[in-house]
Amino acid sequence: MNTPAAPLRVLIVDDEPLARLRLAQLVREVSAGGDPAAEVAGELGQAQAALDWLARQDADVLLLDIQMPGLDGTALAARLQALPRPPAVVFVTAHAEHALRAFELEATDYLTKPVRRERLQAALVRVARRSAAPGATATVLPVIVVSERGRLVRVPVADVLYLKAELKYVTLRTATHTYVLDDALSEIEQRLGDSFLRVHRNAIVAKAAVSALERRASEEEGAEGWAVRVGSSGEWLAVSRRQVGAVREALTASGL
Template sequence: MEIRAVIIDDEPLSRQELLHLLSEHPDIQVIGEAPSAEKAMEIILTKEPDVLFLDIEMTGMNGVELAETLQHMKKPPAIIFATAYQDYAVKAFRVEAVDYLLKPFDENQLAQAVSRLKMRLKPAEVKPPSAGRLAVQSEDRIIYLEPDELLYVYREGRDTFLVSEKGTYPTKLSLKELEQKLKHYSFFRVHKGYLVNIKKVEELVSWSTNVFELKVRNSEKLIPVSRNYVKELRETLEL
């Protein structure tokens, strides 16, 4: 796993030392250096690094203030503070820093920090879909539906319905509960009241810049699509 890093420190010698030590870790690729938080922001926004090795006491915005600012990003980089000051450890914990390295840098402590970083950035394990099916209770029987057979799921008032080519079935599960159960299958929320099996989608119909609907296989119903979901839906559907 290649980890893209930026070193931020107003002391050139400290940046050089850290750059040299990180060269012993082939998984870490240093893609930029900055002498200040302001200069670092330009690199962070354009190159989107995985981790920052961040000094604290710098001219202008300090490292903790930069880390707090980055928390507002959709996907902020991980932070490893690299500083001569011990007094900011509590604040480092509040911004969920991976580690807190003190100057002069110790090779073993740096190795431990890199190890923690790899654990932080390790992708979450995705469980494969289970062999289970959705159970639908009728008056005198339980019907089991294969998730892949479903066309879509929708909410109407307080009731939730599962729609397949064989019929429409009420369920006691909420749409949110079904979204969780079906998350490992090919279902996509297209509207606050609809989940759609994207393998069954045949057409995306645009009536205007604000009105979109989906047509699914073997169904005459046009399913509303919220404008906020259109871009992500197209990225999911198209090669």
């Protein structure tokens, strides 16, 4: 006979008393259904108080607000990573613009207020599954989080063909979709790692998406210049003169 798993210990950290009350009630509702079993281990209104609390006892998951007086939620999440057994973090906030930073901190989930019980349940189920296999390393797929028509979309980095700065925005292109981001191209580049290649001051391309490097007429350079062909779409992106050598070297190393 299998021994029932211990309830998840949930610590709620939010500076708004009504928000804490609402989350506590939702946790109880989820636990009443048994999937997963969970209990509210504590309710706190400040991030520093949460650090002090965690120094004395354990929690399996934090339901964590972001914008709070003093230490904010993302700063707290960053500090938690130094703990020997850091709790999972589920951000709960009214501010969708913090989603990218949240996933950089490897948050288990990101819920926007008002929180629905079904969404909280899904987040807690994810935490429970990871807790059930403490020796396993959770796989977190790299994503770029974008806002589209008021909803958050997680675009796997593996699906990205290129990113291109245009006027005040950055265009992210996949094989099937185009997204618009507010982030600076240089900031995005730092998060992508060496699977992407800077080909121009305004463009970064996935190495795996490049199918050719050729000399072509370039509108951006004002004359014939180098360009890379990207993906099955056959799109061409200009390669600046200063980047040609690095692009050719990188593509040769990758077998192109």
